[in-house]
Amino acid sequence: MDQTVAASGAPGSLADPGAPGSGPGAGAGARARLTAPAALRWLRRVAGVVPFGAYVTLGLLLPMIAVAIGAFQNNSGGFTLSNINAATHGIYLHGFWQSIELSVITAILPGIFGLLIAYAIFTAKRGNLLRQIAVTASGVFANFGGVPLAFLFIATLGSSGLATQWLTDLGFNPYNNGFTLYSLTGVVVVYFYFQIPLMVLVILPALEGLRPAWREAAENLGARTWDYWRFVGGPVLLPSFLGCVLLLFGSALSAYATTEALTNGTIPLTSIQIGSFLNGNVIAGQENIGKALGLGMVVIIAVAMLIYVALQRRAAKWLR
């Protein structure tokens, strides 16, 4: 915060000479002393984001806190650890592991495929119809899930689905070889349908950050395609790639509708289990376990984000 400039901009104007980075002495490194006018000025400046902050608090923070608190409450409102206990054992623990396993697989694999597809789109001639179609399609498919998607795949890879029939005609019936759409494997295949487009969408802007001059400079210095990706393209893209994979992980973890429609709750996944608490499909008196499960999910995400941050720092050093 710049404390050396007294004026705070013409009244009614948007340009603010007091803003950091503008005005004489801005960013000169003068240590701010919290005098009353300075604090007031700071408050006034922050005032602009108050509506947003309030909304986020009400709509996001408070519900989360409610869930967190509820996780520790028993039916009469007293403090208890029994919910947490239940949530971390038995089928619920199993649910957590399954969810994590599913999310990791459907984050990394679609991450890689999505990157390949995004790169293929990106290096096609720019402004092409292909590119616009592909990006729009990704936007649509990334949001496409739930029951409709489940139906699509039942019609495709269900026991009498179209693709199943084709494969049978070719001599290989997947259902005779242990595959079923209504298992974890099937769910993974279905998840790709929205995870890959999501990846394409979020990695495309990062690809645009790859300057062609780098590629050309590398080529000019004798690098082949592999060398370029290994020494320049890869390292530069890595943080974004990891960020996107994290996004995919979160998205997979929170997915609910698709699996519900496909499996009707036969596979233990945390999101489904939470849903069943809300649907009332549980023994009375155990509702708060659902909240404990919710808390658990948030913890998982938080851990994932920490791993991401650590990885990002490491990645900068690894690929020297």
Next chain:
Amino acid sequence: MASISGAQGAVPGIGSGRIRRSSRGSSSWRGTAWRWAVLIVAGVYFLIPLWAALRFSGIKAFGSVIGEDGFTSSLGLSVRLAVVTTLITIALMLPTTVYVHLRLPNLRRLLEGITILPIVIPPVVLIVGVLQIAPGSLKGTPYLLALEYVILAMPFAFRAIDAGLRALDLKTIVEAASSLGAGWFNTLWRVVLPNLRTALLSAVVLTVALVLGEYTMASLALFQTFPVWIYVNSQTSGQVSVAASLLALFVTWLFLMAITMLGTRQSRKTGGGSVTLFTVARQETRGN
């Protein structure tokens, strides 16, 4: 569905593999072949289920979709929710993002971090918490959903607007407007907003797509929006449900395409490049 990072304005075209003669070397030929292989495999994976669904539901089902019980009411609800959500989202995110860009650039990173939260926090968990703390009056109306949808849409709206702002030199044009005597309202309305047209369009489109497709929170909060209706209806008539899903998919896609093309035509007029859903890329300048 949003941009995590990425610099703006880079001229694209890495290894533009248009081969004129094989003299370019085998590397770019291999590159093009590989690219087409990837796209074809992707195309197959994404198109086959659509085709299968089409065959399953049959063309007739499309006709009867509209006549089905609850179709109009649920679609109407979804559309109303989409409108309300979009309005609130834009009203919230636009001023905030502009403000942060102008006055609090240090907070931008924090803002970005906060907007990631709704993506990674499962809507399932969120709705549990919301139903907990929402006052009873609000719980009765579906507009509770709209309020929460704003939170869900927030990341995407932020990304779109943020990308649009980063492509501008916001500080400079605001100072220029100021020096010419424009007050804050005029500056926003006449200078900043027109330059953000495509970014805003993206934000709107993404929000609408989100609301029209959201199932989890709506069903758990017991409101019958369009996606919920599709599920409920599927118990009785699978074919019609599938037809409705395909229809919804197709319409959303058409909608997005139209917006993207409109946006591109608009931005080409003002010297920009083609518009994708998240960035307005600069036009490639051919060599000297």
Next chain:
Amino acid sequence: MTANITGNAAADGTRQVTGTRGTSVVLQDLSRSFGATRALDGLSIEMAPGELVALLGPSGCGKTTALRIVAGFETADTGSVLIDRKDITSVPAAKRDMGMVFQSYSLFPNMSALDNVAFGLRMRKVGTADRRKQAGELLDMVGLADQARQYPHQLSGGQQQRVALARALAIEPRVLLLDEPLSALDAKVRLQLREQIRTLQQRLGTTTLFVTHDQEEALSMADRVGVMSRGKLEQIAAPDELYDHPATAFVAEFVGVMNRLPAELQGGGMVTALDSTVPVMNPDADLSPGPVDVLVRPEGLAMQVIENGNGIVTTRTFLGSVTRVHVLLSGDVTVQIDKPSSEAAALAPGTSVSVSLPADPVLITPRR
């Protein structure tokens, strides 16, 4: 002009530099179209070993396209590129052994300056210790030894371009290609780098192709300058030749400032302007009598303060050692005349002067 290390003036006025290393580069009849636009139209240039040739021209003239074809990033529709008399048109960019410096932001952001410079050596499988040492020496050569461990985003624009130069030279290229490397820098840095590049280039004797739109840059650095317009090479010659004997009106007006005066062609290769009749300079022009325009440099016009002269001074601009004077002549023609500032004292705006053509040959061009 910068002095050369060794220089021989060849018969056609080109200055030949014989360096310690350097290969000949020949561009033969290069053509390239992008859709309907003809970016290059039969460009042919022969570069002697160790020579620095600048390609100069306005935006869109094809100079960058030509450079990129030589580098291997574009392919020509027709024509070929010969290095050391060998056709390299089908050789991929990575194998061409050329060093290229781009306009800006071409340093790899994830590597330090040292690693950037060492990159080409790494591609050539030079061992870690060796390549670090060589890279260090190169950074020293461009004066950035202290910045070896810094990352591109920590360096200024001028420093980045110096690192880029060191990186290009690290591989000891046969040819050095520079794509407007100084355009993105500020004036003072530009001047310093200009000298540094030229000195380095001459010391190493590397054949260099330099693309720029800044004529001052081209004239001060190059052995020969090729002026391009719309894909064609208008003229290629040593800087002074270009300035004194421009082959076409485009070159004349692009390089330096030219005054344009209405004139009348008489028969026999003479032209009349400003009441003087002088010979025509361009030998292959159409000499049939009629109206033409005559092109004269500011220093090529004679001016005297006199009562009732044929012109009136409109503006006078002090530029340091020289003062630029604009004179309005009859027929609504304004000319620009440069005078040493010591002589310009009497030329206040409004002064009546007489402007005339000395007896030297002048360039004619069709009446506009």
